[in-house]
Amino acid sequence: GQNIDQPTEMTATEGAIVQINCTYQTSGFNGLFWYQQHAGEAPTFLSYNVLDGLEEKGRFSSFLSRSKGYSYLLLKELQMKDSASYLCASSDSNYQLIWGAGTKLIIKP
């Protein structure tokens, strides 16, 4: 079957670093997306990984290990505005996205 797992909720401190993990089982895997969703708003794109390794984009980085079916999103220098849900989604053999339930990140001062 196809499945995405990520933690339901995480808490971190302003200025710190947090890593949000995602494991997936996807038929015909075609890449892994991360989206950010603030409460009551639409998801917005953060990153896409299709090859193994780390992709860095400012304060956000995303990592993929295809052999392990594992990805993480790394957020550095956390700011209060980073409080949001972070959605992991894998692309299957039909290029449809299979979405995780999201990780709600709470940032404390």
Place this chain on the structure above:
Amino acid sequence: IAGITQAPTSQILAAGRRMTLRCTQDMRHNAMYWYRQDLGLGLRLIHYSNTAGTTGKGEVPDGYSVSRANTDDFPLTLASAVPSQTSVYFCASSSNLGGGNEQFFGPGTRLTVL
């Protein structure tokens, strides 16, 4: 219009009524999607369209229909609404289906079926 819009923003609907959720994009994207988002669950794909004139079924298509008469519009119709269709509905688009094509989301429609 800039990006992707949805209407209405929210709606309360009596069970058994017919309802069409509207979605319009001005980015000339070929691919469009309808998702529903429920608490504790990931986004679930209802229907999608690779290009104008074609549509396909997603993970949860029952009770919903779509059409894609042109590039810009992708309406979602609930023929006879039921309470289990209470959800937040997001329309999205991408330049094409597949690869690392980013999906752009509309602001969502919050639908309550009583």
